[in-house]
Amino acid sequence: MEKRMMLMLTGVLAFGLLAACSTPKESADGHGGSHQHGTTNSSANNDGPGDHGSHGGHDTGGHAADNYKASFSFASGTAKASENTKLNIQVTDANGQAVHDFEWGHEKLMHLIIVNKDLSYFNHIHPEWDGKGTFTIDTSFPKGGEYKVFADFVPKGGSGTTLSEWAKVEGETKPLESVKADAKLVKVVDGKEVALTLSSTKAKDEATLTFTVKDEKTKEGISNLEQYLGAVGHVVILSEDAEQYLHVHPIDEKASGPAAEFMTAFPNPGTYKIWGQFQHQGKVLTVPYVVEIQ
Incomplete structure (x- = not known):
């Protein structure tokens, strides 16, 4: 059987x-x-x-x-x-x-x-x-x-x-890595420089997450982000133990960059990993960040 x-x-x-x-x-x-x-x-x-x-x-x-x-x-x-x-x-x-x-x-x-x-x-x-x-x-x-x-x-x-x-x-496993907060919330993925700012890093506060997308070489803002699954982007947030999950959608779903804003509230203090997803020229960018919430 x-x-x-x-x-x-x-x-x-x-x-x-x-x-x-x-x-x-x-x-x-x-x-x-x-x-x-x-x-x-x-x-x-x-x-x-x-x-x-x-x-x-x-x-x-x-x-x-x-x-x-x-x-x-x-x-x-x-x-x-x-x-x-x-x-x-x-x-x-x-x-x-x-x-x-x-x-x-x-x-x-x-x-x-x-x-x-x-x-x-x-x-x-x-x-x-x-x-x-x-x-x-x-x-x-x-x-x-x-x-x-x-x-x-x-x-x-x-x-x-x-x-x-x-x-x-x-299958073969590898040692687990610790989830540590990033010293700098600027990442480069597929030639795009994506910076993240948070209006608050305090638990239970309403926080605006702003992603700013630029061309890595020219540093020019990218203003023609495409709709990805019906919105300018999607954000998933998990606590380091994966016990707290947030799926966040944009404030303005029809925005096209360079900035894309999302609003949420972190439920508890601790370390969280954030994945922002955006689409440009037919390709989906997944950008990861780790933040510490007080």
Whole structure:
């Protein structure tokens, strides 16, 4: 009998701008925001190692939260480093019934974020909906170890929901690196110089994150950033232990640079990794930063 690794968790509805941006190709109201949640781990039976987390959504919309469950499984039973593997995701409601209706959120029915234990690896991909109850995607992992998978989606008539799980990948592992704050928040990626400024580095304060994109050689601002998934950019933020997750959307989704602004609030003091994603001349730039929040 083929072994299958089933990774299960219960998540609580997380409210945020993802719900407000639930139409394809364009935003509903043009305002930036974020949704966030934390995790608590408990053990459960499965054929592969992994902690099963309960995700507490922070209700910013004043609505009652509904419960959803996601089942993550590898079609081959296990995932091996550097090998292509099919990942299946199934969503059920509080009554255990499969969810079949989803709304578009920034041009996709589901966004999948994958990171490794020390946050040195990041992948933002989009599973395909088979119309029968399952999202699927072929992906690969660069090395063995633990990876956390976050699934963002909007149930029809609901709000933005994020469910996640740790998954074990077989293969050679490498020593984990510590997540240390950057001394300078200026990065160069694919010939673009991207600087990040934060209006506040204090936990729970409303903070504006401003990314300024320039040409690395000329230092001229780039004002023709392209729409990426219906917005000038997307930002994902994780605490160093991957327990706090924020998916942030722009204040002005139709902006084109050189500056792109995002607004959020860091839930607690600590170290956070930030990934900004932007598109220029048909290529997506992923720019990582690490900041310390007081």
